[in-house]
Amino acid sequence: MTGARAASPVPVAEAKGLFKRFGATVALHDARITVLPGEAHALVGRNGAGKSTLVSLLTGLRRPDAGTLAFGGEPAPAFGDTEAWRSRVACVHQHSTVLPHLTVTENLFLGRRSASALRPIRWRELHRRSAELLGAYGVDLDPRRRAGDLTVEQRQFVEIARALSSGAAFVVLDEPTAALDAQGIARLFAKLRELRRRGVAFLFISHHLREVYDLCDRVTVYRDARHVVTAPVSELGHAALVEAMTGEAAAAARDRPVAARTAGPEVLSVDGLTLPGAFHDLSLTVRAGEVVGLAGSASSGAVRAAETVAGLHRARAGRIVVAGRAVRGGDVPAALRAGVGLVPEDRHLQGLVPGRSVAENATLTLRGRLGPFGTVLPSRARALTERMIRDLDITAPGPSAPVAALSGGNQQKVVVARALATGPRLLVAIRPTAGVDVRAKEFLLRRIRRAADEGGAALVVSDEPDDLRGCDRVVVMFHGRVVAGFGPGWSDDRLVAAVEGMTGTHEEGR
């Protein structure tokens, strides 16, 4: 075995001939993947391609219908032997599996069986060991802290440290950057590079193809439940990668607005808005026909500001006027009545009712509009949803499928569909393309643009240059204040610098 290793290394993980169905849906069809020791291997594909299903099989969460899995040349552990799976593969999900009410130490050492398991727990000793363990991965954290009080980034590092300390040399990262801002992503990547130097291998799932090129050696593409290609990233250019994902030749270059459109009357006017701890004295206008970007990192207050406009928080001071009507803060139904549609940041907490159908979720905001006496007539809801499924290119078995059965990106499209269903005067979209594949991203952004072109207006919160490129103006926030404003034709560098608080310019006013 050891002799053969030099010639062709034993893969840290290898899956062959995987099949997995959910009812009538084929999630994986004869799929395969091979991850070599110490490599950073990307897995990409459109929403619903089968990536998360593969992760659930690779981590022992689900059992394949057919196919084989091996780690380090050995067959996968028995299904249900959690400890054995954990020692072979670790997974960092977008949604953390760290238990929030326990301390960092408890999370790190939870459920470990050892010779000393029957002895009373010596907390001082354990805290010292966790500090040491975290230190070894360059994480400076008080191990006595409750995990629930950590940031997403810190929780991810606890998760990675836990995984590696149980012996795994293979970590699956399922959209780990989705909830991080640019600096958080840079720190995560620095840690991942360092771990790779020590021989740890990664399977990295992301819809940000730039991250794939930045971090990974090889890339595997899945399309419609099947393996399409595995190649070194250096041999698969951007256009070829998108083509492998979509099965179509790459789309023509995205249209960039060259000049500001003539804007109509004010749809949103925010004046002197203050929410202590989040933003201070914020003033902003959005006119009919405009798409305005609100950019900022996690601590900028941009998300909270947009949520306040949509009625999720009550500001301490200031005024919000939508289409000439003052909107009382902290009242979502009032904001909805005034014509605000919201795509919330966290579709799991604020966006969807998982057990209900796609049709019910997509029409949640429409009560009273479709039928008499506040009812939603099933036939009309169905017709409307079928149109949305077509319109937004949602991959779903049909309007009556439960939304929990859709892939993450398709769930996000249902959230956007729902916000658009009311024909809002002002669409407030918070990171609307999070978790959405490359094609669907362009589609959603075009759909938002269209809502504005048809007489509405949109406020798009994001720190992704790609999300903001189609905006007429971009307002940048840093630490709760507006620090910059850009008109059309801004450069990525200057925008990123402003988001990171490196500059404060107003190129085109607000």
Ligand SMILES: Nc1ncnc2c1ncn2[C@@H]1O[C@H](COP(=O)(O)OP(=O)(O)OP(=O)(O)O)[C@@H](O)[C@H]1O
């Ligand atoms: N629990 C489930 N019940 C029914 N269908 C499911 C379930 N989980 C996944 N599917 C279906 O299996 C297919 C593959 O989904 P999967 O979540 O693996 O896609 P994905 O590539 O991870 O997509 P995304 O990029 O949107 O996260 C989809 O058609 C999805 O609707």
